[in-house]
Amino acid sequence: MLKTFAEFAMDEEPSTWEIQHGVTLIKPHREPAGPRKIKHLTKPQLKPLLSVIDVSTETGLRDYVLRAFCYTTGARVSELTGIRLKDIIKQGKEVSVRLHGLCCLKSALP
Numbered sequence: 349m350l351k352t353f354a355e356f357a358m359d360e361e362p363s364t365w366e367i368q369h370g371v372t373l374i375k376p377h378r379e380p381a382g383p384r385k386i387k388h389l390t391k392p393q394l395k396p397l398l399s400v401i402d403v404s405t406e407t408g409l410r411d412y413v414l415r416a417f418c419y420t421t422g423a424r425v426s427e428l429t430g431i432r433l434k435d436i437i438k439q440g441k442e443v444s445v446r447l448h449g450l451c452c453l454k455s456a457l458p
Contacts (some may be wrong), residue, residue, distance in 0.1 A: 394419055423447050 389397075399434060402408035418428060427447045435446040 372411075389419065421445065421447070424449075 355447060399414070401412045403412050414428065417423065418425070427449060430448050431445060435448070437444040437446065
């Protein structure tokens with residue numbers, strides 16, 4: 349927007365051309381392109397978060413399972429709250445959970 353105004357000002361007031369032209373040469377700061385570094389908790393960082401939960405109560409056990417599930421699957425809270433019984437798939441001793449990301453939630457919004 350600043351460059352656009354400087355170009356307008358150069359046309360309207362030619363005596364300011366030199367100053368305004370300098371403004372149009374300013375390059376915007378951009379982050380370097382490349383792979384984004386994904387930050388996550390390590391197991392040693394997660395241990396204290398899980399150890400403070402009182403698993404002797406139903407609420408504590410629930411909280412423990414939800415936090416551990418998010419950590420092990422990488423699920424977001426919105427994905428976690430969107431899980432339905434039909435998304436839980438049991439094959440023998442293995443259990444899988446189908447997660448629905450933001451792309452699926454958008455279609456449900458008005």
